[in-house]
Amino acid sequence: MTRDPGTSDPMPNAFVPGQGALGPVETAMVARRQSLLGPAYRLFYETPVHLVRGQGVWLYDPDGNAYLDTYNNVASVGHAHPRVVSAMAEQAATLATHTRYLHDGVLAYAERLLGHFPAPLTHVMFTCTGSEANDLALRIARAATGGTGVIVTANAYHGVTASVAECSPSLGRGVPLGPHVRAIPAPNPHAADPAATFAADVQAAIDDLQRHGIKPALLMVDTVFSSDGLFTDPTTVLAPAAAAIRSAGGLFLADEVQPGFGRMGAAMWGFQRHGVLPDMVSLGKPMGNGYPVAGLVLQPPVIAEFGRAARYFNTFGGNAVAAATAMAVLSVIEDEGLMQNAAQTGAMFRKGLEALAKDYAALGDIRGAGLFLAADIVTDGQPDRARAALLVNALREERILISATGAEGNTLKIRPPLVFSEDNAAFFLDRLSKILNRGL
Amino acid sequence: MTRDPGTSDPMPNAFVPGQGALGPVETAMVARRQSLLGPAYRLFYETPVHLVRGQGVWLYDPDGNAYLDTYNNVASVGHAHPRVVSAMAEQAATLATHTRYLHDGVLAYAERLLGHFPAPLTHVMFTCTGSEANDLALRIARAATGGTGVIVTANAYHGVTASVAECSPSLGRGVPLGPHVRAIPAPNPHAADPAATFAADVQAAIDDLQRHGIKPALLMVDTVFSSDGLFTDPTTVLAPAAAAIRSAGGLFLADEVQPGFGRMGAAMWGFQRHGVLPDMVSLGKPMGNGYPVAGLVLQPPVIAEFGRAARYFNTFGGNAVAAATAMAVLSVIEDEGLMQNAAQTGAMFRKGLEALAKDYAALGDIRGAGLFLAADIVTDGQPDRARAALLVNALREERILISATGAEGNTLKIRPPLVFSEDNAAFFLDRLSKILNRGL
CATH class of the missing domain: 3.90.1150.10 (Aspartate Aminotransferase, domain 1)
Structure with a gap:
């Protein structure tokens, strides 16, 4: 099997097997990885x-x-934070069951988490990964809008399920975008008017979707455009873009998997720096400090139609251990400033x-x-x-x-x-x- | 918001809010759930x-x-198994990072797990949930076959991502099947020749897909047909069905999320009772005894094309804690017989x-x-x-x-x-x- 990192693998900093200066132990580990995990896995670095x-x-x-x-x-x-580890271990030694029984942990965490969101964002649904949260957001947006069109930025990454991978241009040409997906340039901080330019790009994508008979459902953006190259500023670009998608009957999703949980310093969530109110907010990576827990925060009207037509159950999502672990993470963020x-x-x-x-x-x-x-x-x-x-x-x-x-x-x-x-x-x-x- | 359990909610044993004989604490918890988690969540029982x-x-x-x-x-x-809890806690206190660095844990677990599979199934990829494993299987099947058609049984459940939900008729009429999905009756143990009937149903679905210009990609079955009503026998039905899908250029996926990890007694995996060799096997629920870990086991040729065109990275999938926890579960299954x-x-x-x-x-x-x-x-x-x-x-x-x-x-x-x-x-x-x- 050969592959060409220049075309089929756009991942920066991927290890190329056979190169690098690995010791004997690591050379053997690389060989075991190839024989056990297969060819779709990548290591970091010239020498992993x-x-x-x-x-x-x-x-x-x-x-x-x-x-x-x-x-x-x-x-x-922080790696191996003792408070998070003991919250996880203590709950796992007590009970680890799911959301079809009543348990206080998931409710207490939901209350605490939602306390960090502006008022209309009052519902949360739990998943295990950011991919699942964005995937759920797509399902909900389709139900709420009756549309399927999705707008993302040109090098966006929103996850690895089939439905979000086709909304993730950063995965490269080997993973085609969906026919209902339009990719627009990330905001250009050097443009004369970055907000107007970005809103115009959103509008052009809406027009193009409609011209193809596709009803717009969702504008999905990482609120700091991480994989596009990190465009944290200006913070004026999201509000007009959100207004544009809403005018077309679509919803605005803030993907906070990377910026969320305080990383921005000035605010708990990236969207807050933009003074914009999303319809949905997806959460992931840092939520459990390594424990697989993620979620989707919503304005209630958005979930009404999906909740009428469908049920949602994620076996591990929001289980008692996930809730306890995520609660400890929030406590540490707050208590350690x-x-x-x-x-x-x-x-x-x-x-x-x-x-x-x-x-x-x-x-x-x-x-x-x-x-x-x-x-x-x-x-x-x-x-x-x-x-x-x-x-x-x-x-x-x-x-x-x-x-x-x-x-x-x-x-x-x-x-x-x-x-x-x-x-x-x-x-x-x-x-x-x-x-x-x-x-x- | 009203809903009609008879039509829009086919879930057996779902709690209907307002009914049941709940105490004051539980009544308050139900109200908190509705206000925090929204309308798509369901509790079990008349009185949860x-x-x-x-x-x-x-x-x-x-x-x-x-x-x-x-x-x-x-x-x-078993709930809160001490050996599993301490393996998880110990690894979480040591290191919880991902598969883009070299770590022995994920390799040791992959070796141990694959030791429980027949020889041609030598690769494993890790996810967090069975839904993600089945979703990945769909992506891989599309890459390997160039087709998109999927065949499932009439009340199958394969997960909650957008792509697998549309292959899960048990989610009810509120969650439409995909236009590329065909649902066939589960094997009928009372039929004169259950194996011939089931294979004929698979063939009819193949013919119908082809008649619609859809190339068959995947026959996806829970090897005990759990949500269809549990049809563990006869064990003659899977081999002819797998042969039929392969003749049409498609792959055969054994969904072992429910039957797997020894539950069948006679074998570690449900497909083994049928003497059939799947192209892919999805694993989930019991794999980490509650820790969110799941996976997809494959025959290497199946993943070659996907691995050439795409990379796969699941942030939490196969992390060091997932591997240590899943390893402890396998040890307990073996050591406690x-x-x-x-x-x-x-x-x-x-x-x-x-x-x-x-x-x-x-x-x-x-x-x-x-x-x-x-x-x-x-x-x-x-x-x-x-x-x-x-x-x-x-x-x-x-x-x-x-x-x-x-x-x-x-x-x-x-x-x-x-x-x-x-x-x-x-x-x-x-x-x-x-x-x-x-x-x-």
Whole structure:
């Protein structure tokens, strides 16, 4: 089996089997992966990382080497957070059953979670993954609108089920978009009027759907456009876009799987920075700090028709352990002031990156909010995917874990656990400047 | 909002809000559920059960009343099994990261799991839910065959993503089947030649798909036809059906989400009883004893094209905690001889049901294998959905948890944790005969 990473595999930072400088143990593990897990799995890095332990912002290999994690947003309150682990273990030792029996845990968590949302968003449904949450949102949007048309951004990622994969252009040409899906450019912060441009693009997609006899059902956006390259600003673009899809009878979904749960610093959810009210909000990755729990928050009128026609049961979704674990995560975010830390450390970190960008031409645009930052890697001002890959792998050699993203694959994606400190940021900036000094 | 359980909600044993004899605490919980979780959620029973604790085959309400669990197959090795809980907690306290880094846990589990499959089934991919596993199977089948046609049985259930929900007729008329989906009758054990009839039905569906210009991609069956009413026998029906779909260029998927992991007693997987070799096998519910882990086992040629065109990454799927938890479940199944117990206790339990059926006309057909049994509830020999509902609720009053299934909703579905003992079975039979004695 051969594959061409340049065309069929658009994933930045994917390991190419046979390359890299793996030791004998890791070489054997790669071979076992290929023979056991098959060809659709990908490892990160030119030389993949072998991990055995995590603690806070640090991950460890079998030799005890510590890697600074500046990438993993799942372990959002820190790897192996003791409070989350014991909440999970305690509930698992007590009861782990589902939502067809009465249990207080799922209700207490739903109340606590919904307390973080503006008033009209008062219902929540639980799934196990962000993919399932977005997939459910599609089903609900079809029932509520009677339409099927979906609008996404040009390098969006919304998940891996059949229905959301066909709304995820970032999966590449090997995964075709659905005939009812239109992809529009992500907002361009350098446009004269980014909000007007983005709303016009949404409107053009609506017009094109209608011209094809397809009724628009859903505008689905990651509220920071993570996989498009992270466009956190300006925060004026979502409200007019949401108004446009609503005028056409469709709904607006805020995909908060990446920005949500305080990462933005200024707000719990990315949509709040835009002063827009979504019809539905999907949640995932950091919700259980690694435990598979996700959800969809809704305005009640949106779910009325789906609830009339269908029932929804997700065997593991919202089970007692998921609720207890997610509750502990929310408590840690609140009690340890992690949203505030994201704001403060993120601002300092971003300033440091901006300062480096003045000294090194390889660093182009610096973007981001809170603890979700991006640095474009360029050569002569142009996107340089290969150079970004060199940098990502050089940082890995310096024991800093990161990856690249964006349509051009040239954007460093900096998205550490929210317990990331100013010292951690300083460490990252120091190593990065060392590497840039070598002329990479 | 009104709904009509008879038409839009085909779920047997669903609670109807406003009915039942709930105490004040539970009445308040039901109201909170409606205001927090919305209208698509369903509770079990005329009077829902409020649970706070589980241990082995027992579930407990807040007053300490013990309910014998004869329904829940997720907690397959017993509720709150200490060995499973500590494996999960220990790994969560160590590392919980994903499959893009090298980690031994997922490989060790994959090896152990695949050791339970016949030779050509050598690859496994991990998801979080059975729905995701079946959804992935659909994507893979489309890539491998170039077709889209799917054949399922008339009251099949394969999951809740948009793509598998449209292959799940048991979700009712409110959830339409896809235009590329054909539903055929489940095997009829009373037919003159059940295998020939079932194969002919598969062939007729193939012909109809082709007549509509749809290339067949997948025959998808629960290998015990759980939601059709549990047709474990005869075990001759799957091989000719698999041959028929393969002749038409399609693949055969064994959905083992319900029968798998030893429940059948005689074999680890339902397909093995039929002496048939599937192209893909989906796994779910009992795999992590409540932890959200599921998977898809494949013959390598099936995944070649999908692996060439696409990558697959499931953030939580196959993470280190999922692997450690699932590994503990396999160990418990092996070390506690649970497959043997399913065979032995199941045989005794079935004999007891058959004996009761001779005395009580309300009990019709008794079916099943291992610890998955079914008893049709009839009046004058005809399916009686209302009587089945009365029995299910009467058993709940006797503190035995069970539910009903099948196209007519008149089949008692007996599917306890695999640690179920002969004493537990005797307890069930005793209470059931007491209820039947009252003329129910």
